[in-house]
Amino acid sequence: MNSTVLNIKNVKKSFKENEVLKNVNITVKTGSIYALLGANGAGKSTLLRIVTGLLNSDGGKVTIQDIDVANNPVVAQKLFSFSSQNTTVDGVLTGYENLHLIAKLRHERYPRKIAETLLDKFDLTEAKDKAASTYSGGMRRRLDLAMSLVGDPEIIFLDEPTTGLDPKSRQELWNTIKEMKSQGKTIFLTTQYLEEADYLADQIGFLREGEIVANGTPDEMKRLAGADKLLLLFNNHQDTERALKLLESYSPIKRADCEISIDLDEEIKTTLDVLNALTTEKIELKTFKMITPTLDDVFMTLTKG
Known part of the structure; x- marks a missing residue:
């Protein structure tokens, strides 16, 4: 089996004078979760519409399981499901009817069994006979995800799946997405x-x-915002100055009056060496902590360019 399920190569798109996508390249491995991050208007939804064959690109190529989406849209569309920001759930129909209908449209042999199984899997069995319009935002999203699994697609596209959900529903949906991956x-x-x-x-x-x-694992991305740091807080100005001299070889940076930060290249070793040196010289620490960059830091770094 091809370990790359999706290949986006040099995709471009302009609307009149506005260049929305410029030579976008992405590869997604089978059985993984790929997140495309970007501010509003970065081109995320446009790219998804091209990848799913709803919009023609101005150049480049998209393949799903080596099938060219632009040349063979019908064949390609059998390999994926697409859940847009606005759920495809029909509010008039019940949860069961929504799933049953999709299963029939996808020409599944046992639509009733598929509907029942997915309702159970997404914890919707109790609400299966209620109109979907009565569902909470989180339940509608879960039903939408259940519908996207009908037909056993190779890849599932989700456009901003948790927008508008409260924190609890968001966490539940994250767990559901993780389970789908597992x-x-x-x-x-x-x-x-x-x-x-x-x-x-x-x-x-x-x-x-x-x-x-930028492209990489979450940890690789965080490295773009710089190394992990050791933050040292001292009791007084005098101790801070002594520490700055003592730790000169670690290129310490004075961040505030009694605060020093050191970049950690070798996290454990550097931390132990620094603490030992301070103890040996009897320089008392008020407190210390290790700081790892977050994706927020990366986002700020990249958005500033």
């Missing part, structure tokens, strides 16, 4: 939430003004 599904999602990308993704791409400006 069952072998490949998921490609767009999001504005850094926390969401950090929690879910194996790989993250930062889209800024139509270009992928």
